[in-house]
Amino acid sequence: MIRSVITLVFFIATITNILGQDSIKLKSQVRKTIDELKDFVALPNDALNPEDIDNNIIWLRNKFNARGFNTSILETEGLPLFFAALPMDDAKPTILFYMHFDGQSVDASKWNQKNPYVLELMSNKEGQWQKESFDALDTDINYDWRLFGRSTSDDKGPIVMFLNTIDLLKENGVTLPFNVKVILDSEEEKSSAPLPKAVKTYRELLEADFLVINDGPVHASGRPTVVYGCRGITTLSLTAFGPIHPQHSGHYGNYAPNPGFILSKLLASFKDDAGRVIIPGYYDGIVLDEDTQTILKSVPDNDTEIRERLQFNSADKVGAFYQESLQYPSLNIRGLGSGWVGAEARTIVPALATVELDLRLVPESDGNRLKKLVKDFIRDQGFYVTDTVPTKEERLKHEKVIMVTEGSVTDAFRTDLSDPYGNHIVNTLKDTFEQDVVQIRIMGGTVPIAPFVNELQIPAFLVPLVNPDNNQHSPNENLKIGQIAYGIQAFYALLSTPMN
Numbered sequence: 434m435i436r437s438v439i440t441l442v443f444f445i446a447t448i449t450n451i452l453g454q455d456s457i458k459l460k461s462q463v464r465k466t467i468d469e470l471k472d473f474v475a476l477p478n479d480a481l482n483p484e485d486i487d488n489n490i491i492w493l494r495n496k497f498n499a500r501g502f503n504t505s506i507l508e509t510e511g512l513p514l515f516f517a518a519l520p521m522d523d524a525k526p527t528i529l530f531y532m533h534f535d536g537q538s539v540d541a542s543k544w545n546q547k548n549p550y551v552l553e554l555m556s557n558k559e560g561q562w563q564k565e566s567f568d569a570l571d572t573d574i575n576y577d578w579r580l581f582g583r584s585t586s587d588d589k590g591p592i593v594m595f596l597n598t599i600d601l602l603k604e605n606g607v608t609l610p611f612n613v614k615v616i617l618d619s620e621e622e623k624s625s626a627p628l629p630k631a632v633k634t635y636r637e638l639l640e641a642d643f644l645v646i647n648d649g650p651v652h653a654s655g656r657p658t659v660v661y662g663c664r665g666i667t668t669l670s671l672t673a674f675g676p677i678h679p680q681h682s683g684h685y686g687n688y689a690p691n692p693g694f695i696l697s698k699l700l701a702s703f704k705d706d707a708g709r710v711i712i713p714g715y716y717d718g719i720v721l722d723e724d725t726q727t728i729l730k731s732v733p734d735n736d737t738e739i740r741e742r743l744q745f746n747s748a749d750k751v752g753a754f755y756q757e758s759l760q761y762p763s764l765n766i767r768g769l770g771s772g773w774v775g776a777e778a779r780t781i782v783p784a785l786a787t788v789e790l791d792l793r794l795v796p797e798s799d800g801n802r803l804k805k806l807v808k809d810f811i812r813d814q815g816f817y818v819t820d821t822v823p824t825k826e827e828r829l830k831h832e833k834v835i836m837v838t839e840g841s842v843t844d845a846f847r848t849d850l851s852d853p854y855g856n857h858i859v860n861t862l863k864d865t866f867e868q869d870v871v872q873i874r875i876m877g878g879t880v881p882i883a884p885f886v887n888e889l890q891i892p893a894f895l896v897p898l899v900n901p902d903n904n905q906h907s908p909n910e911n912l913k914i915g916q917i918a919y920g921i922q923a924f925y926a927l928l929s930t931p932m933n
Contacts, residue, residue, distance in 0.1 A: 458601070460574045463917050466597040467570065467580065469496075470912075471552040473589050474582040480535035486512045486619045489534050493517075493592075493617060500599045502615070507635055509627035515617040516638065519609070526932065527612035529641035529891075531882065532592050532648060533621035536584035543908040545581075552582040555911070576915030585912035586903035591647040592617065594898060594920035601921065602928060610931035614641055618881070621648075622906075624666070625881035626841055632884040639885070643854040644893040645927065648880050650901040651916075652871040654733050657862040657923070660895035661855065662847030662875035664759065665794035665883065668767075668840030669804060671696065671811075672787045673833075674823060679772065679781040692786035693771040695833065700788060702814065703764060703807075708749025710764050712810045718797035719761055728850060728874050729756040759877050762803060763793040795875065800842035808837055844883035847875050848892040855894055857932050862896075865926040866919075898923060 476492055477485045490506060493515050497504050502517040515534070521527075539549045545562065546553050554570070555562040556578045565578060584590075595615070602609065616639060618625055632639060651658040675692040676685065705711050721729070734755045740748060752758030771786035773779050792807075794800050812818055817831035820838065828834060848855060850872060859870045882893050898920035899905075900913040 459918055459921065462597050462601055462921055463574050463914065464570055465600070466593050466917050466921065467567070467914070469597065470580065470585065470590060470593045471567075473593055474552045474585060475550055477550050478534060478536040478584055478589070479538050480512065480620050480623045481538060483512060486535065490515055490619070493534065496596055497615070500596060500603075505638070507631060507638075509631040509634075511627035512619040514619060514628075514631060514635075516615065516635070517617075518614040519612065521612050525610060525612050526643075527614060527641040528927075529614045529616060529639060529644045529885070529889075530595065531616050531618070531644060531646045531880075531885070532595070533588045533618035534584070534592060535619050535622050536587065536589070537622050537906045539583050540908070545909055549583040549908075549910075552580055552585070555579050555581055574914060574918075576913070576918060578914050579911040580914065581909060581911045583910055585910055586650070586899035586916075587905035587910065588621070588648050590912045590917070591898050591920060594917055595647070595924055598921050598924035598928065601925060607929050609928055611928065612641075613928065614639065621881060624841055624843055628881050629884040629888075632888045636888055639889060641889065641891055643891050644882065644885050644889070645858070646880055646882055646893060646895045647898055647920075649876065649878060649895060649897040650899050650903055650905075651897050651919075652732070652873070653901045654871060655901075656733070656868050656871050657866050658871045658873065658897050659855065659859050659862065660873040660876045660897065661850055661852075662796070663845065663878055663880050663882065663895065664762075664875060665800060665843045665845035666879040667792050667794065667800035667804060667842040669790040669792065669807060670787065670836075670838040670840075671699075671790065672785050672836040672838075673699070674785050674828060674836075675782055676784055677825075677828070679779075679784050682780045682782050685782050689782045691782050693783060696771070696786040696788060696835075699811065699814065699816070699835070700766065703810070707751075709751050710762075712764075712806050714806055715764070715803065716761055719795070721757065721760060725760075725874065726757075728872065729760070730754075732756050732871055732873055756874070759875055760795060762795055762798040763791075764807070765791050765793070767791050793877065793879065794842075794845045796845045796847045798845070800844070804839055811835060811837070843879055843881050844887075845875070845879075846883045846886045846893060848886075848894060850874065852892045853932075854892050857930075858894055858896065858927065860933070861926050861930045862923060865922060896923065896927070 476488050478489050479485050494504050497517040502519055505516045507514040507516050541549055554565045554567055556565050673692040673696040676689045680689050736754055739755060751761050766788055768789035772783035792803050808818055816833045816835045819836050823834050862870050886893050898916060900916050904910045
């Protein structure tokens with residue numbers, strides 16, 4: 434026991450000496466990471482465009498092969514996955530890392546730069562972002578500056594941090610105490626529909642002792658963060674119908690039913706004034722005991738600061754505080770449309786009104802069951818529910834008609850907070866950064882990890898690396914340079930610190 438403790442202390446001390454926040458070696462590797470990320474971001478990666486994905490896979494294969502990885506392109510029912518592994522040693526435990534290299538589509542007109550796929554370096558001067566020359570990084574690295582471009586933070590940045598950590602480990606002659614496998618997703622931003630079947634197909638190749646996901650931001654406090662689960666997701670699209678074509682509101686405004694009012698009344702019936710879903714059975718199975726409440730309250734959130742940052746007066750009362758609210762499935766309006774608005778508004782009775790809903794899931798809730806509850810609730814209010822555009826006969830026969838289109842289900846997952854691999858990750862990060870680690874039971878977002886957990890029967894942990902204000906999925910996505918240093922340090926510690 435004493436020997437193992439001394440060994441662990443030695444490893445942590447070595448990491449700290451080699452990769453102190455201001456060390457020359459770390460800053461040099463950060464600079465190399467920025468250059469490599471610049472090249473990677475330059476490759477468009479919209480998952481809706483298969484050619485984009487092919488180009489990124491070629492880049493990845495070259496980069497991982499150059500670091501001594503054996504690589505494979507794993508074909509799926511959709512776009513291929515990318516797999517890489519270092520030579521295996523059966524005596525060592527195996528870490529499987531999951532990241533993704535696809536990105537959200539871009540609307541360049543909404544960005545503060547001409548081309549979101551051309552990395553730009555920015556400094557903040559009196560609250561305004563100002564473009565800087567990359568040559569400025571040759572003399573010193575300012576950790577407060579940021580890199581702007583699509584997928585800098587979600588999720589190309591962490592991939593390049595990983596690659597550069599491998600370079601440092603080799604340069605320092607470190608013998609890894611783990612086997613290392615990497616699986617990179619090409620359709621994460623569009624729900625990773627082929628992933629469950631692919632994990633079954635390639636089960637033997639993906640076998641590992643535990644899974645580490647490097648996606649998403651660290652906690653708003655900036656402290657090292659470990660997340661033990663994430664919510665799943667499914668979607669519903671609801672369309673209400675009025676006249677077959679838009680009609681003049683003066684002629685038919687008091688006569689033809691308005692689908693906007695029909696739909697808005699239906700939506701208002703889904704929740705009470707406190708924001709809680711009142712569809713019977715929606716929250717069934719959720720039990721938060723005293724130990725769970727203690728874990729949730731240990732997260733250093735400040736609900737007042739969250740409200741101030743998001744600029745609203747009062748939070749919904751699904752949970753008593755932010756972390757508690759994430760333990761329940763949600764029912765969210767993500768888009769709502771009918772007729773025309775703004776300068777294009779017209780004096781018409783619209784022909785239809787559509788709402789797009791997302792339902793975030795927790796392990797206790799089944800996505801297909803929740804969708805059925807919603808549809809049953811709609812029927813109970815007198816609606817005729819169809820999954821196709823209604824015919825003339827259906828429109829004339831039924832007073833209230835709604836078309837429902839269902840999306841696929843990505844399941845939630847959650848690992849027990851007492852898991853020994855989780856304890857190892859937490860202790861390693863705590864010792865490396867000399868800070869208490871924020872431990873989050875389940876995060877609000879969705880990463881398609883349940884297929885790995887269910888098929889491989891292994892625990893999974895999110896170790897996020899990027900800044901919380903990174904604008905992921907939005908215009909002006911960015912990565913704080915200091916988070917590159919953090920990511921390299923975190924990867925270095927996780928890859929080089931043996932299990933106690």
